[in-house]
Structures are given as C-alpha cells and as structure tokens.
Amino acid sequence: MTHQKPEILRTSIVAESRLFKIESVALRFSNGVERTYERMKGGGYGAVMMVPIDADDNLILIREYAVGTENYELGFPKGAIDKDETALTAANRELMEEVGVGAKKLTLLKEVNLAPSYFSARMQIYLAQDLYPESCEGDEPEPLEIIKWPLARANELLDNDEITESRAICALLLALKQLDK
Structure with missing residues (x-):
C-alpha cells in the first residue's frame, strides 16, 4: 500500500525556549481527515x-x-x-x-x-x-x-x-x- 503524505495546512510556533521550539502542525490526510499535531521543531545541524x-x-x-x-x-x-x-x-x-x-x-x-x-x-x-x-x-x-x-x-x-x-x-x-x- 502506497501512502500519500498529508498536506500541511499551517504551522506555527506555540512555545519556545533557549534550546527548543514547539511547533503546531495542522495536516489534511488523503482521506480528508484533518488533525493538528505538536512537534519539537528541529534546529541545528544534527x-x-x-x-x-x-x-x-x-x-x-x-x-x-x-x-x-x-x-x-x-x-x-x-x-x-x-x-x-x-x-x-x-x-x-x-x-x-x-x-x-x-x-x-x-x-x-x-x-x-x-x-x-x-x-x-x-x-x-x-x-x-x-x-x-x-x-x-x-x-x-x-x-x-x-x-x-x-x-x-x-x-x-x-x-x-x-x-x-x-x-x-x-x-x-x-x-x-x-x-x-
């Protein structure tokens, strides 16, 4: 089964510290379901x-x-x-x-x-x-x-x-x- 990546509707920073940023990510999946997730925003170079x-x-x-x-x-x-x-x-x-x-x-x-x-x-x-x-x-x-x-x-x-x-x-x-x- 091949998955189509969800569409990113919008992103925004909801919290931030010296080391971390928490980002809210609104997504629409290929079946039409929309969800909002939070993630630690990547920074740096790995x-x-x-x-x-x-x-x-x-x-x-x-x-x-x-x-x-x-x-x-x-x-x-x-x-x-x-x-x-x-x-x-x-x-x-x-x-x-x-x-x-x-x-x-x-x-x-x-x-x-x-x-x-x-x-x-x-x-x-x-x-x-x-x-x-x-x-x-x-x-x-x-x-x-x-x-x-x-x-x-x-x-x-x-x-x-x-x-x-x-x-x-x-x-x-x-x-x-x-x-x-």
Whole structure:
C-alpha cells in the first residue's frame, strides 16, 4: 500500500525556549481527515554518536550527568554537529573533547531518529576505530568519567541499569552487528 503524505495546512510556533521550539502542525490526510499535531521543531545541524573501540578491543563509554533522568548515565560519546562542520568532523571533535582520542576510521552505522512522531532531530551513529591520543577543550560542566568495557563482554551492557538511553543501546547493537559479534 502506497501512502500519500498529508498536506500541511499551517504551522506555527506555540512555545519556545533557549534550546527548543514547539511547533503546531495542522495536516489534511488523503482521506480528508484533518488533525493538528505538536512537534519539537528541529534546529541545528544534527548530531553524532560514536562507539569507540580501542586497540585492546575495549568499548569506550562515558558516564555523565543527565538532567532529564536526574542521574549519571553510562553511554557513548555524542554531540551536536556545528555549523559548517561535517558529521565526520563533528564525530572526531566530540571524541577528542569527551574521550581524549581521535579516530582514523569512522564507519557510519546508521542515521536514527528519536521519537519521530514528536522530534525531527536526526543522529548519525559511527563505529570509531584506529584510535589515537588527541584532545581538545569541550563544553562539559565537569570532567566525564571514561569507562573501558571489554568488547567480549559487550552483551552484558544490555543488562546494565546505568545504560538506559535508547540511542546508546541501538548504537551498541549496530556496532556488534557491524563487527559480527
């Protein structure tokens, strides 16, 4: 069955903060039904997340505070793509800022959405290999804790209560698929 995209009748910003805009979107579907939805208006240039693997076959994770859950969370390095920056450049910059390494090899695993019914933001997930020491100043409010986790025990991360972000779990599974583990 082929779907025809609904017609956008009108859009308007209904709320705005420093980081987010909430947009109202009035739609007419091909069967004539009209509905109004709200979504977080996309801004910026996208984001990246990297699954770094060092020469000793360790996954490199970070533990950082997440205000949304009011907890320290275990995950992979990630960040926004800056204006006039490619996703690959952003991926390496974020690795340098958050982990203190660069990657000679970055393999795109997948571009993902987070709750596509409500957000238009996209994130590119990369496998980062052939790491080398390199750091640059980041924007984190406190030093991030770097955790090395043996790749051979990667499946145990799925049961770890500290790793709850769906994009990080998705990144881990995509990396394991790419590595055929």
